[in-house]
Amino acid sequence: MLDIRDFLKINHISLSRFINYCLYKKDKGFYQKNSIGTHFITSPEVSQLFGECIAIFFLIILKKYKIHTFFELGPGNGTLMKDLILSFKKFIKDSMSFYLYEKSIFLRKLQTNNLSNLYSKSYKINFLKKLQFNKEPIFFFCNEFFDALPINQFEKVNNSWFEKRVTYSNKFEIINIKSKEKFNKNYKNGDIIEISPLSKLYLIKILKHIKQYGGGFLIFDYGPFSKSNINTLQALHNSKKCGILDFPFQSDITYHVNFKDFTNIAKKLGLISYGPITQKDFLFFHGINERVLDIISKTSSKEKIESLNKQFERLTSPSGMGGLIKCIYISREKIDSAVFKL
Ligand SMILES: C[S@@+](CC[C@H](N)C(=O)[O-])C[C@H]1O[C@@H](n2cnc3c(N)ncnc32)[C@H](O)[C@@H]1O
Known part of the structure; x- marks a missing residue:
């Protein structure tokens, strides 16, 4: 060839x-x-605290809107979805569906292995190689998906x-x-x-779905407030x-990524966009600090405390992931959470 x-x-x-x-x-x-973590590290791979904070964000919205389907784009090793499901299992007894959309055959296999023990009758997990969804309200989310698309x-x-x-x-x-x-x-x-031609295609497809059926889209990515x-x-x-x-x-x-492009598309489709805010602000609002202090108070292991402090520092440091990664949320309905009003 x-x-x-x-x-x-x-x-x-x-x-x-x-x-x-x-x-x-x-x-x-x-x-x-390559799995995620071999050449570079992402927030879910740094610590489960990242996924736990995202779970809290959705739990707050779920108080008002009964949505049972979660959809992740570009899930890497599947760690964020795993942490989200583990957190939900503590609070949600209803049936839930989880979808992971991944292009890499290698990573899809890894995701299937990493999530296989979380599957149950009421928690269904689906692995997709095509971007397609059912006609229902869906919470979409992704971390470092758009910044990995070709430009x-x-x-x-x-x-x-x-x-x-x-x-x-x-x-x-x-x-x-x-x-x-x-x-x-x-x-x-x-x-x-x-x-990025693909970014626009994906974004419009998802946002049109949200416009018609409801739900929202939570996006974390590297990018400045104004590009x-x-x-x-x-x-x-x-x-x-x-x-x-x-x-x-x-x-x-x-x-x-240029978050302004995202929010402009959302506006044109008549959706509400929140943010961008820094990853640090998002995580602090959802209690990362308190969670770390709580775990530390329950352990006497010096290594565990040191490792936890390092994870916390890495996720929230303003000159690193905490400041460089921003977060936006786009939805059809207004949300009560004050996180984006910081
Ligand atoms: C930078 S990695 C982030 C992985 C994971 N979200 C994390 O935070 O660890 C980008 C991910 O998006 C996936 N991806 C990139 N382009 C894609 C596409 N067009 N369709 C589906 N997945 C894609 C990659 O294979 C990889 O899983």
Whole structure:
């Protein structure tokens, strides 16, 4: 079979196609062979406290709205869903359905293994390779899903727009090709626009579902409160930042999402959006501090206390995950929770 390198010696492909290839090529792509935690860590993998706080957020909303279906996008190892279900089991006796939508065959298998012992007659767990849902109100949620979706980049140079595309001559290279795309005239020379076609598709599909049937969408992702027109594409290899072409197939590729795009789409569809707020504010509001103090008061193990303090610090530190990751919630109905009014 023709290797992509041979194809790219005489052609070029969009950044999004290249990223998709590096992350999901069968057997070889980064997410087809790496579990979460090997090259980078995410909040659910740092501590179960993250999932417990999300469970509390939903439990508060569930007091008013009887919704029994939860749907996670891009669940990685399945840890967040596991922590959510374990928390719900303490409080909810009704029947519940949980869906995990995952693209990687490798991670889907891992999720099935990690969640198999939580399945019961009243708690049904479903693993999906297609984004499809039943006609019912659903609570959607995701952590670091949108920032893992492939993007295209366009740069304004000398009043013309160029698209960044990937080619190959001895190594992968990014080249600028004149683009026919039309963007707002207010952009300055040097501005870079990042567009994720898949993000928009997914978001619109989910938000239209919420508009019709109810429920909500809780999103955690890396991104600033207000995104500038700069290059935010980056890769992580063995927990170290690198260029996206440095370790193809062996690095995770991400970018910073633009929450304004999300809330604008929600507004156009007539939905209410809350946030963004920092992960730190979200977790503090839902009692992470009290939970840590409570666990510490019940243990005499120095190691456990030290490890718990480290997890807490990592999740909430303003210069790390606590400040860099933001959270938004989109729904049809108003919610009573004051978390987004902080
Ligand atoms: C950065 S990881 C985050 C994993 C997990 N949510 C966590 O916080 O540990 C991104 C996840 O999204 C999945 N993913 C990326 N693109 C996807 C797509 N188009 N459809 C479904 N899952 C996708 C990846 O395979 C992976 O599970």
